[in-house]
Amino acid sequence: MRRSPQSLRMDRRLLILTVGLFLLITVLVVLTAGSAGAAPSFQEVSNDTCLSCHSQPDLSRTLPSGEIWSLFVDESHFGEAVHGQEEIACVECHERNAVFPHPEFVVADLRGVSLQLYQTCQKCHAEQYSSVLDSVHQRAFAAGNFEAAVCTDCHNPHTQKRLTDETTGDILPEARLHIPETCARCHNAIYETYHESIHGAALTDEDNRDVPTCIDCHGVHDIQDPGTAQFRNDTPLLCARCHTDPAVMDKYGLSTDVYDTYVTDFHGTTVALFEKVHPDLPTNKAVCTDCHGIHDIKSVNDPEVGIALKENLLIKCQRCHPDATVNFPDSWMSHYIASPIKHPLVYYVNLFYKIFIPAVLGGMTVYVLTDVYRRFIARGKGEAH
Numbered sequence: 001m002r003r004s005p006q007s008l009r010m011d012r013r014l015l016i017l018t019v020g021l022f023l024l025i026t027v028l029v030v031l032t033a034g035s036a037g038a039a040p041s042f043q044e045v046s047n048d049t050c051l052s053c054h055s056q057p058d059l060s061r062t063l064p065s066g067e068i069w070s071l072f073v074d075e076s077h078f079g080e081a082v083h084g085q086e087e088i089a090c091v092e093c094h095e096r097n098a099v100f101p102h103p104e105f106v107v108a109d110l111r112g113v114s115l116q117l118y119q120t121c122q123k124c125h126a127e128q129y130s131s132v133l134d135s136v137h138q139r140a141f142a143a144g145n146f147e148a149a150v151c152t153d154c155h156n157p158h159t160q161k162r163l164t165d166e167t168t169g170d171i172l173p174e175a176r177l178h179i180p181e182t183c184a185r186c187h188n189a190i191y192e193t194y195h196e197s198i199h200g201a202a203l204t205d206e207d208n209r210d211v212p213t214c215i216d217c218h219g220v221h222d223i224q225d226p227g228t229a230q231f232r233n234d235t236p237l238l239c240a241r242c243h244t245d246p247a248v249m250d251k252y253g254l255s256t257d258v259y260d261t262y263v264t265d266f267h268g269t270t271v272a273l274f275e276k277v278h279p280d281l282p283t284n285k286a287v288c289t290d291c292h293g294i295h296d297i298k299s300v301n302d303p304e305v306g307i308a309l310k311e312n313l314l315i316k317c318q319r320c321h322p323d324a325t326v327n328f329p330d331s332w333m334s335h336y337i338a339s340p341i342k343h344p345l346v347y348y349v350n351l352f353y354k355i356f357i358p359a360v361l362g363g364m365t366v367y368v369l370t371d372v373y374r375r376f377i378a379r380g381k382g383e384a385h
């Protein structure tokens, strides 16, 4: 069947209409995409623009809480900071401030400022951000303690200097010295105690880099609850990391046997065994910190509290052995392997057994052998005659 010229004309009109529509849409799409590309991207607001207002020292805002929020940013400090050095633009962290006047920023108090603005860190530091999610601070925060540390409590984004070596990733020596101060902002009592301890004094007074700072024992972004059973049971291993390393301990003339001797004594043996059987229960036996202290560890020879002195040690034992009297600590060999000087009695008893038992057993064997010879072999020879 042939189509009428009329219907053919209709088809052509439809075709032109469709093609036209298609072209129109294409042009529109290209145009909108093009115009989006042409709009100033937030990347293009220079730091100088921001600083033209924010370098004024008196720029500030009074918050509903009555606190005065200074909006001054010190350009020279920013320039020396890691983000300035890395040429991170202000707007990369403050996207919403790319327009002026800025959209309204609703906030009640200074703490609220930090809690809103620190969220920007996750854009570039996803690893640290997710690690913090699993920390004691984040859990305290989730439970409603808004004083728990967030990124900006420990790192001021405008002034933070580089912390790690760019090539090795190791923490820089000067950064290490200041770590306890970071924690001191909120854990001041512990900081003061630590500062007086043998570890803390060596760090803060002598720039000693071998001693532990807060984060060697607690971790950094993923700090865990130190009150758990696992933390307690693992304490000896924590201390052993350094105290069994001759490269470190030889410098201070300290014994590297403290862990081994601990594990072989009755407390250590039971803790080690206990840990294997009940990793989820805290041991009731002594771990390193029960005798030496935690944040207040002192030299064992400290004239006032040193536990090389029997009276001082006794106080520690009495916590768990309430009936212990002055000679009780003698029942324990401390970290010593018995020798003629330290614990001579134990040493000579050991030595006695070491000689006596082989001697007795050896004598018995010789006796039995000679007896066997006499009875069987010699008699056998006699019968053959």
Ligand code: HEC
Residues within 6 Å of the ligand: 045, 046, 049, 050, 051, 052, 053, 054, 060, 061, 071, 090, 091, 094, 097, 098, 099, 100, 102, 103, 104, 105
């Ligand atoms: C024309 C002056 C001006 C410029 C340019 C300017 N700011 Fe601001 N900024 C202000 C003022 C004024 C406030 C206080 C606003 C208020 O009181 O609500 C402010 C507040 C802020 C705040 C506090 C939070 C907020 O949004 O109120 C931040 C962060 C900020 N500016 C960052 C920037 C950044 C980043 C730039 C550059 C991209 C910039 N500003 C450019 C004047 C300026």
Ligand code: HEC
Residues within 6 Å of the ligand: 047, 050, 051, 054, 070, 071, 072, 073, 078, 083, 088, 089, 090, 091, 092, 093, 094, 113, 114, 115, 117, 118, 120, 152, 157, 158
């Ligand atoms: C690495 C991200 C980052 C960069 C880069 C950065 N800021 Fe900030 N800025 C923040 C955070 C986070 C806060 C909130 C700090 C707090 O807890 O009070 C802040 C706070 C501010 C404030 C409020 C005042 C204050 O200190 O609390 C102003 C104003 C501001 N920034 C402006 C700037 C300007 C201008 C630049 C560039 C010279 C810049 N910022 C660069 C992250 C950044």
Ligand code: HEC
Residues within 6 Å of the ligand: 082, 083, 086, 088, 092, 093, 117, 118, 120, 121, 122, 123, 124, 125, 151, 152, 155, 157, 160, 161, 162, 163, 164, 165
């Ligand atoms: C736009 C990306 C960006 C944002 C957002 C950002 N940073 Fe950074 N930050 C960097 C870069 C790049 C470095 C350089 C270090 C590196 O090589 O990884 C750096 C370095 C650091 C360092 C030193 C790291 C070291 O190894 O010495 C700290 C600490 C830090 N940032 C904290 C923060 C905090 C806290 C925030 C949120 C307020 C933040 N940063 C937001 C990009 C960013």
Ligand code: HEC
Residues within 6 Å of the ligand: 121, 122, 125, 128, 129, 130, 132, 137, 149, 150, 151, 152, 153, 154, 155, 163, 164, 171, 175, 179, 182, 215, 220, 221
């Ligand atoms: C309780 C304090 C504290 C908090 C909270 C904290 N940091 Fe850190 N951070 C430190 C210390 C101390 C170091 C240096 C030790 C190190 O590098 O191992 C560090 C190191 C870093 C580094 C250097 C690289 C690395 O992982 O060692 C980056 C980047 C960093 N922090 C970013 C962040 C970000 C982003 C947040 C928030 C999600 C955050 N920090 C929260 C204390 C903190």
Ligand code: HEC
Residues within 6 Å of the ligand: 136, 137, 140, 145, 147, 148, 149, 150, 153, 154, 179, 182, 183, 184, 185, 186, 187, 214, 215, 218, 219, 220, 223, 224, 225, 226, 227
């Ligand atoms: C901004 C304040 C702040 C800073 C800075 C801070 N903390 Fe905390 N920290 C808290 C708060 C708040 C808690 C929760 C206290 C609680 O629940 O009793 C907490 C809890 C802890 C706990 C668990 C305590 C417990 O009893 O379970 C440890 C461990 C800890 N912080 C270590 C550190 C270390 C190490 C640093 C430094 C790298 C540090 N904190 C820096 C505020 C801070």
Ligand code: HEC
Residues within 6 Å of the ligand: 180, 183, 184, 187, 190, 191, 194, 199, 212, 213, 214, 215, 216, 217, 218, 226, 227, 232, 235, 289, 294, 295
């Ligand atoms: C030599 C290892 C070591 C160092 C260094 C250390 N801690 Fe601890 N910390 C511990 C141990 C072990 C516990 C668990 C104590 C217990 O059994 O309850 C603890 C407990 C804590 C607690 C929770 C219990 C409490 O007493 O409130 C906080 C908070 C804490 N430490 C913060 C810090 C801070 C801040 C620093 C640095 C100034 C620091 N620690 C240095 C080993 C250490």
Ligand code: HEC
Residues within 6 Å of the ligand: 236, 237, 239, 240, 243, 253, 254, 255, 258, 259, 262, 267, 286, 287, 288, 289, 290, 291, 292, 300, 307, 308, 313, 334, 335
């Ligand atoms: C039951 C108590 C007790 C326990 C548990 C204990 N110690 Fe000791 N520690 C002592 C006494 C007491 C001394 C002092 C010995 C002396 O000089 O007479 C000492 C001495 C030391 C010394 C000094 C060594 C030297 O060369 O002068 C170090 C370091 C030490 N202990 C670390 C540890 C570590 C690490 C642990 C856990 C693995 C631990 N201690 C467990 C009681 C204990």
Ligand code: HEC
Residues within 6 Å of the ligand: 198, 199, 202, 208, 210, 211, 212, 213, 216, 235, 238, 239, 240, 241, 242, 243, 248, 252, 254, 288, 289, 292, 294, 297, 298, 299, 300, 301
């Ligand atoms: C990061 C390494 C490191 C860790 C972890 C560490 N220590 Fe130490 N400790 C040292 C160094 C280094 C010294 C020597 C400091 C000095 O004499 O200036 C020392 C000194 C001591 C002393 C004093 C010994 C004496 O009488 O002179 C005792 C006791 C001690 N540590 C116990 C502990 C206990 C217990 C733990 C675990 C809770 C522990 N240490 C964890 C490095 C460490």
Ligand code: HEC
Residues within 6 Å of the ligand: 266, 267, 270, 284, 285, 286, 287, 290, 291, 313, 314, 316, 317, 318, 319, 320, 321, 328, 329, 330, 331, 332
């Ligand atoms: C944290 C608690 C704790 C501290 C501190 C402690 N002990 Fe013990 N000790 C125990 C427990 C629990 C046992 C039981 C072990 C078992 O039965 O396996 C034990 C067992 C002993 C035994 C074996 C004989 C017995 O009574 O069962 C001696 C000896 C001993 N402790 C000496 C000491 C001395 C000396 C000190 C101080 C330097 C000390 N202890 C500090 C908890 C502690």
